[in-house]
Amino acid sequence: MKREDQLALREAAGEEGTASNGAPLPMQSWPLAYWPDGSVKWTAHAAVFTPGQTAQAYRVVRSAEQPAEVTSSGVTVTDSTAEVVVDTGAIRCILPRSGPSIIREVIRSEEGMKVCCGGKLTGIREVRIQEPDGRTVREEQMVSEVEALQIEQQGPLRAVIRVNGRHVTASGRKWLPFTLRLYFYAGLEQIRIVHSFVYDGNPHQDFIRAVGLEFDVPMRGPSYNRHVRFAGEAGWFAESPKGLMMFRLNPPYDELYREQTAGRLIELTPDRDANFLKLMDDAATWNDYKLSQLTPDSYTMKKRTGEGCSWIKASSGSRARGLVYAGGEGGGLAAGLRYFWQKAPSALEVTDAAGSEANITVWLWSRDAEPMDLRHYDTETHVASAYEGAEEMRSTPYGIANTNECTLWCLAGTPDSQELDRMADLLESPPLLVCKPEHYHASGSLGVWSLPDRSTPVKAHLEDTLAGLYSFYEDEVERRGWYGFWDYGDVMHSYDSVRHTWRYDIGGCAWQNTELAPNMWLWYMFLRTGRKDIFRFAEAMTRHTSEVDVYHIGEYAGLGSRHNVLHWGCGCKEARIAMAGLHRYYFYLTADERISDRMDAVRDADYATVGLDPMRAYYPKDQFPTHTRSGPDWSAFCSNWLVQWERYEDTAYRDKMLRGIACLKQMPDRLLTGPVFGYDPKTGELQHMGDENWGHHLMICMGGAQIWMEMAELLNDPEWCDMAAEYGAFYTLPPERKAELTDGRIQGVDWNIPMLATSMMAYAAARRDDRQLAGEAWELLLRGGDHWFIAGPPEPLEVPAREYMKRMAGVPGISTNTVSQWSINVIVCLELIGRWLDNGQE
Incomplete structure (x- = not known):
């Protein structure tokens, strides 16, 4: 347009x-x-x-018409040196520019009632000090300190306010930098909050005991007209600090008790209800409540009368929905944490419900859980035995981040169960307008991928297999419990058929960390199907991999950690793990500002390789500032630059792509050369260092093929298109033919795993109208004959009794590497060479 x-x-x-x-x-x-x-x-x-x-x-x-006018209830933002005021027409929210509070107060516009104040971040830092006679543990409270506030968008329907700051401990230490975005919408009484923090501590000393968001809620009226609500897995915990249920409950008070439990206003008068009020004065006042989801499968609901008294168990269950409400006469506040049980240990807490102000705390990490332990799993690396990437011990959480989503509802009264259910549903699955797959496909705006096609038996088989692979992983998340604050959204690398588990404790065989681009696989699956469940899976993976698997600050900023037992555990810190191309799908489908930050943060990731050469273990320091492989390093840089160019029309990043391409054009064998080059991030120039100096399959299996094909469509450079096609046609040639075409410079060494090249082969076949090459690509995908080939939908086998801790089914030999790349290549090949699939049928 x-x-x-x-x-x-x-x-x-x-x-x-x-x-x-x-x-x-x-x-x-x-x-x-x-x-x-x-x-x-x-x-x-x-x-x-x-x-x-x-x-x-x-x-x-x-439309030729002017856009529809927003009514007077549109969002307005008023800025001053001390604060920003956002008015949605339903609520008025005051955000201070400094101090501990993120939200000073929220007032409902219609009634003029304050329903929230003192909104801030909170937490506990646990300090462990080893002493000769034992270990000393000290806890320090911490609270937010606002350092900067920025109006990112100011209506008329949507306003976005960004708050940056740090947590400050009781001893004055400033750490754990945070970014908080608050979203306001015209006429709505709710506030969406996206909370991100970066870990910048010493994992051997700085243990996060708890971290969360807290809000003060004015409580009006007698205790029996105040209410707390907690969402269970199906229904609601519904009580008042002073319940009407006592040892004797006679009519009409039994009916009033039902009314109270439903959240309705109860009227008691000294004249009519003197005896009952006397009994109520004697009854216990329940001041504090909490629901702790310490594991993905178990929560406990407790309450107590006050500080210094024991907590008593009120209920328990499996998976709470992450919503709490506290309020009295004139309204209250509901707060919800998305992915509450999936990212356990989490908790919701209401304290001082019988006082003048209650406090609601949304614990991202519950203080009832063990503190976060971000230390490495061993004191040495295991490169040979466990497929770890480097001998160097570079396992550090310094610079990793975590993002969570919270929603507040500023309410005029206690909501009924139906309204609470609606809020819980909205919290967990917020509505999103999406297009039909056909529209995304026709736009050509996210690279090369195909729509589902069941027009022939072979194509139907491929579609069944693609669907079956996705369903297997969706089920496996539940079967294997791939949940938790630092883990949710990722999947594991390879399967152990003897222990009937994934190799969670075997170095590079544990968490996937974007290895072989599972993000692209999931987003392709969503784009071609429009399925909500696939979107949510891909969303969770995007949120995780853009935060936990990459570094936001420190010496590795812009890079990510290769797959490992811990997400940050591998000594290989590489650009391809954090590249923008993995996350742009989610950004363009949602306009999520946090993902925008993450894509901007890696635009100059190539400079980080000067401090940490990706080829340092194989090439000593020489005349080049650093070394880079045309893939996956330079291709990842191109992914970052492409996003900068298309988002901001910044031609400097386009020119950096073109400069690298110009260098490759001058190589003896263009894109076939290398793949290791000398590299200068200041100029973007690649310098020749020889031929076949590293394995070629890594050039194309980390998203490189998809990035190069998209560059071919956007850069209007016919020679680059020819170079990409040449690579696809060359990859599977016999060694003698490779040598013949390159005058002996390339002997066919380390052109491994031909299935990984099928997208590039398809690109070459389509560009050259080469049916034979297309047939070879399909042969690799349909009848590869090795573990890089998938014959059909996975069929999990029941694990024999007593061979695993619980009833379990597994797929021996399955690998996420294979699943991701096979699926991506099939989806691309169906688009480019699908006409040559069935027995040469066009």
């Missing part, structure tokens, strides 16, 4: 989603990326719907 085009949001009608003739709905739009010719490639849109409207289909269309 052109930059000047007007867009309108209309309700769609009919099965094909044709636009109705109704008036356009209010919508806020902004561009996210541009095509090389300057036209708009991706746009983002915000709209506010009533509950009844969310079941409808909508279309964003070009």
Whole structure:
């Protein structure tokens, strides 16, 4: 679309989603990326719907009309030197520019009632000091300190405020830098919060005992008209600090008790209810409540009368939904933590419910759990025995991060169970407008991938296999319990058929950490199917891999850690793990500002390789600033630069891609040369260092093939297209033919795992109209004959009794490397050479 085009949001009608003739709905739009010719490639849109409207289909269309006007209840943002005030029409929120509070207060506009104040970050740092006669453990409380506040967007339908700061301990130490974004929408009483923090401590001394967000809630009225609510797995814990249930409960108070439990206002008068009020004065007042989800499969609900008294167990269950409410007469606050049980240990807590102000704390890491232990799993590396990447011990959590999503509802009264259920559903699965797969495909805006095709038996078999592989991993997350604060979103690398488990304790065979691009596999699966479950899986992986697997500060900033027992455990710190191309799918589908930060942060990751040469173990320091492989290093740099170019039209990053391509054009055998080169990040120049100086399969299995093909479409450079096609046609040639074509420079050494080259082969076959090469690619995918080949949908086998701790099913020999790359290559090949799949049928 052109930059000047007007867009309108209309309700769609009919099965094909044709636009109705109704008036356009209010919508806020902004561009996210541009095509090389300057036209708009991706746009983002915000709209506010009533509950009844969310079941409808909508279309964003070009319109000659002016956009629909936002009513007077639009979001307004008022800025001053001391604070920022956001008014949605339903609530008025005051955000101070300094101090410990993120939210000073929230007032409901209609009633003028304050429902929240003193919103801040909280936590506990545990310090362990080893002494001659034992170990001393000291706990320090910590609280947020705001350092900067930025208005990123200010309406009319959506406002975004970014807050940056650090946690400050009781001793004055400033650490754990955080970024908090608060999202406001016109006419809504809710605030969405995206909370990120970076670990910058010493894992041998600085143990995080707890970290969370807390909010003070004014409590009005007598204790029996105050209410707390906690979501269980299905229903609700519903009580008041002063319940009407006592040893004797006679009519009409039994009916009032039901009314109270339902959250309705109870009226008791001294004249009419004197005896009952006397009994109530004698009854215990329950001041504090907490729900602790210490494992993904178990929570406990407890309460107590006050500090210094024991907690008593009220209930327990499996998986709580992560929502709490506290309030009295005139309203209250509900707070929810997304992925509450999936990222255990988490907790929700209400304290001082009978006082003038209650406190709600959303614990991202529960203080009832063991402290975070981010130390390495051993004191040495295990390169030979455990497939770890480097002899150097570079396992450090310094610079890794974690992001969590919280939602607040500022309510006029205690919500009923139906409304609470709606809030819990919204928390866990927020609505998102998405397009049909056909639209994404036709746009060509996310590279080369295919729509599902079951037109022939072979294609139907491939579709069944792709679907079966995804379903297996979705089920495996549950079977294996791949949950937890630092783990949720990742999957494991390879399977142990003897122990009937994944190799969780075998160095490089444990957590995947983006190895062989599982992110791309999942996003391709979503784009081609539009399935919500696949989107949520890919979303969780994107959130995890962009935060935990990469470094945000410190000497490794811009790089990520290769796969390991711990996500940060491997000594190999590489650009390809953190590259923007893994995360851009999620950004363009959601406009998520945190992912935007992460993609911007890696734009100059090539400079980090000067301090940590990716080839340091194989090439001594020489005349080059550093070394880089054309893939996966330079291809990862290109991924970062491509995103900068398309998002900001920054031609400096486009030119850096072109400079590298120009260098490759001058090599003896163009893209076939290397793949190791001398590299200068200041100029972007690749310097020749020889031929066949490293394995070639790594060039194309970490997303390099997909990046290069997209560059070919965008850079308008026919020679680069020829170079990519030449690589695809060359990869599987016999060694003697390789030598013949290169005058003996390339002898066919280390052109391994041909299945990984099938996308590049397909690109070459499509460009050259080479049916024979296409047939060879399909042969590798359909009848490869080794462990890089997948014959059909996985069929988990029941593990014999007593050979595993619980009933279990597994797939012997399965590898996420194989699944990711086979699936990606099949999806690409169906697009490029699908016409040659069935017995030469065109």
